[in-house]
Amino acid sequence: MKIKDVLIIGAGAAGATAAFHLAKAGKTVTLLEMSSKELLKPCGGGMAAAVQQWFPFDLMPAVDEVINRVDFSWNLSDPVIAELPGSSPFWIVRREKLDAYIATKAIEAGAEILRPFRVTRVEKQEGYWQVANDSGEKLTAKAVVIADGSNSPWPKKFGIGPSQQHYAFTTSVRLERRGSLSKSTAKFEFGLVKHGFAWAFPLAGGINIGIGSFIGQHVTDRKVVLEQLLPALGFDPKEGIRTDGLLRVWNGHHSLNTDSLIAVGDAASLCDPFLAEGLRPALLSGYEAASSLNSWLEGDKKDLNDYTKTMKSKWGDSMAWGRRISQVFYRFPKVGYQLGIKRPTAPQRIAEILSGKMGYGDIATRVIRRLLFSADR
Numbered sequence: 001m002k003i004k005d006v007l008i009i010g011a012g013a014a015g016a017t018a019a020f021h022l023a024k025a026g027k028t029v030t031l032l033e034m035s036s037k038e039l040l041k042p043c044g045g046g047m048a049a050a051v052q053q054w055f056p057f058d059l060m061p062a063v064d065e066v067i068n069r070v071d072f073s074w075n076l077s078d079p080v081i082a083e084l085p086g087s088s089p090f091w092i093v094r095r096e097k098l099d100a101y102i103a104t105k106a107i108e109a110g111a112e113i114l115r116p117f118r119v120t121r122v123e124k125q126e127g128y129w130q131v132a133n134d135s136g137e138k139l140t141a142k143a144v145v146i147a148d149g150s151n152s153p154w155p156k157k158f159g160i161g162p163s164q165q166h167y168a169f170t171t172s173v174r175l176e177r178r179g180s181l182s183k184s185t186a187k188f189e190f191g192l193v194k195h196g197f198a199w200a201f202p203l204a205g206g207i208n209i210g211i212g213s214f215i216g217q218h219v220t221d222r223k224v225v226l227e228q229l230l231p232a233l234g235f236d237p238k239e240g241i242r243t244d245g246l247l248r249v250w251n252g253h254h255s256l257n258t259d260s261l262i263a264v265g266d267a268a269s270l271c272d273p274f275l276a277e278g279l280r281p282a283l284l285s286g287y288e289a290a291s292s293l294n295s296w297l298e299g300d301k302k303d304l305n306d307y308t309k310t311m312k313s314k315w316g317d318s319m320a321w322g323r324r325i326s327q328v329f330y331r332f333p334k335v336g337y338q339l340g341i342k343r344p345t346a347p348q349r350i351a352e353i354l355s356g357k358m359g360y361g362d363i364a365t366r367v368i369r370r371l372l373f374s375a376d377r
C-alpha cells in the first residue's frame, strides 16, 4: 500500500491551489476530481487582483478581462458609477479556465490528478485516511483536504464548519457574445432581485450574468428578472446557458480542521454572505491549508489548528461583519441603495472592498447604524 502525504477531494480553485503549494514543497499529493474534464462552472468569475500574492506564477493567462469601472443601478435606472483607482484591482476569469490553469501548475510542480474520481467514502483507519470511489478504487494518505464545494457532505460528517449551513440561491447565465456591456465594466443591479442582487461581468467574447438571493428561503423568479435584465444588456430574454444552484456562505466562526483533515473553499463555508465573493477565500484557504499541512508533515508542529485561526483572522472576522451588513441591507435594499451605494464616498469604499484593500469590519458599524436608523424612521 502506497501512502500519500495528502489526498485532495475536488480540483476546483481551492483544491488546485492547495495541491500546487503542497507539491511545490515536495509533498506527495493527489487531486481527486469527479468530472472527467473542465466543465462550464456557474460563477461570475470576479476576483480581486490581490489574489496574485498567493501564487509565484502569473495568473494573467487565466484572466479574461481587467475591470476599471463598476456600474450600479436600482431597477435598471438611478445609476451610480465607480471608477476603480490604481492598477487593475479587479479581474474577471472564466472559472473553468482558472481552475484548469492552477491544476496544470500543480501537476507541473509534481502533483498527481485522478479524474473522473468521485469520492464516496472517507474514513480513518489505523491512523491513515482511506478515500474511495464507487468502483472500489481506494487511496491512502496521512492527511485529507476537503475541497469539493458547496454540496460537500464531509464537514458535517467530521464535525467541522457550521452546524447549520446558510445558502445563497443563485442563477448563472453564460452568454458567448458581449451585448451592450461596456469594455472593462462590471455591472451590479440591486432593485430587481428580492433579498439580493444581479450582476453582469464581461468575458473575452462573452459575459456572465448572475442572480443571488442571500436571506430567507424566497427564491426570486429568475425568469422575471432575466426577462428585464437580458434585454437591458442587449440580449434576447431567453438567451444563454442557465444553471441554478445553492451556494454555501459564511455562517459563523467554526473549526475548519481536525487532527489531520482540513476543509477549504465552499466546502468550508467561506463564501462572502453579502457579495458572494468565494474565489478569494477559496484561493486563500488553499494556500493557508497547504502551508499548515506542510509544517505539520515536516513535524514542525503537532496539529493543524493554526489553519482555523489564520482563516478567522484573515477572512472570518471580516465575514462576520459582511453577514451583519447583508442581513440589514437585503431587508431594506432601497434604503441600502440610497444610503450605501449613492453616498459620494461609496464608490471609493466599494472599490476598496472589491479590490481586497478593505474588509467589511472597516465600514460595518457606520453602514449598519445608517441603515437601521433610516429603516426605523
Ligand SMILES: Cc1cc2nc3c(=O)[nH]c(=O)nc-3n(C[C@H](O)[C@H](O)[C@H](O)COP(=O)(O)OP(=O)(O)OC[C@H]3O[C@@H](n4cnc5c(N)ncnc54)[C@H](O)[C@@H]3O)c2cc1C
Pocket (backbone or CB within 6 Å): 009, 010, 011, 012, 013, 014, 015, 032, 033, 034, 035, 042, 043, 044, 045, 046, 047, 117, 118, 119, 120, 147, 148, 149, 150, 170, 171, 172, 210, 211, 245, 246, 247, 264, 265, 266, 267, 271, 276, 277, 278, 279, 280, 282
Ligand atoms: C452563480 C455564482 C456566481 C458566482 N460568482 C462569483 C464571483 O463572481 N466571484 C467570486 O469570487 N465568487 C463567485 N462565486 C462563488 C465561487 O464560485 C465559489 O466560492 C468557488 O467556486 C469556490 O471554489 P471551490 O474550489 O471551493 O469549489 P468548486 O469550484 O465548487 O470546486 C469543487 C470541485 O470539487 C469537485 N467535486 C465535488 N464533489 C466531488 C466528489 N465527491 N469527488 C470528487 N470531486 C468532487 C467538483 O467537480 C469541483 O470541481 C459564485 C458562485 C455562484 C454559484
